[in-house]
Amino acid sequence: MKNLIENTVEFVKEKLEGAEAGHDWFHIERVWKLSKKIAETENCNQEVVELAALLHDIADPKFHNGDETLALKVSREFLESQNAGEELIEQVLFIIKNISFKNRGEVPENLPVELKIVQDADRIDAIGAIGIGRTFNFGGFKNNPMYDPHVEPKLNMSKEEYKKSNGTTINHFYEKLLLLKDLMNTEKGKEIAAERHDFMLKFLDQFYKEWNVD
Numbered sequence: 001m002k003n004l005i006e007n008t009v010e011f012v013k014e015k016l017e018g019a020e021a022g023h024d025w026f027h028i029e030r031v032w033k034l035s036k037k038i039a040e041t042e043n044c045n046q047e048v049v050e051l052a053a054l055l056h057d058i059a060d061p062k063f064h065n066g067d068e069t070l071a072l073k074v075s076r077e078f079l080e081s082q083n084a085g086e087e088l089i090e091q092v093l094f095i096i097k098n099i100s101f102k103n104r105g106e107v108p109e110n111l112p113v114e115l116k117i118v119q120d121a122d123r124i125d126a127i128g129a130i131g132i133g134r135t136f137n138f139g140g141f142k143n144n145p146m147y148d149p150h151v152e153p154k155l156n157m158s159k160e161e162y163k164k165s166n167g168t169t170i171n172h173f174y175e176k177l178l179l180l181k182d183l184m185n186t187e188k189g190k191e192i193a194a195e196r197h198d199f200m201l202k203f204l205d206q207f208y209k210e211w212n213v214d
Helices: 002-015 025-039 046-055 070-081 086-098 113-124 128-141 159-164 169-175 177-183 187-211
Strands: none
Touching: 002 025, 002 046, 002 070, 025 046, 025 113, 025 187, 046 070, 046 086, 046 113, 070 086, 086 113, 113 177, 113 187, 128 169, 128 187, 169 177, 169 187, 177 187
């Protein structure tokens, strides 16, 4: 297991060199660490958890013209090159395919615990101080407005609407970030998310005070 994990770390670091800062190696590293932390509290296959955490954003569709198959292809080719067994590969690819917030309406029932762990870890990295930093970084990357009091958040967007959305960065809090706390799967995930959620609420209060020059 150790060699496969170490080789995967090196592969991901190389593949994501120069990536947008919210979806770079450091994001992967944080999700990997969070996954290991949550896995300690669950009965799971540690190898599947670590590999899925490391490979989950190897080809994020946002940066590849919406292609949701590329990450699966790249991950399969890499794992096959490492002589990983087919059962292990299938388990990792299932997590990569079903982890995303935008795909939550298409996910099958009775999810494996390994997916629940990595999904929680990925969502936790989207909230709190890190989540705020990543959100504003990505908004800047897309040249979206920070905030416009005349533009309402779009709640209950379809998957296609969500993918095409170019709303404000502040609206993204209401469209996604503030929803994540209640979507956690594991007890450890819920515990970590609650603290980060509260921090975002405090940030928004302060943001509006400063925006309105109160």
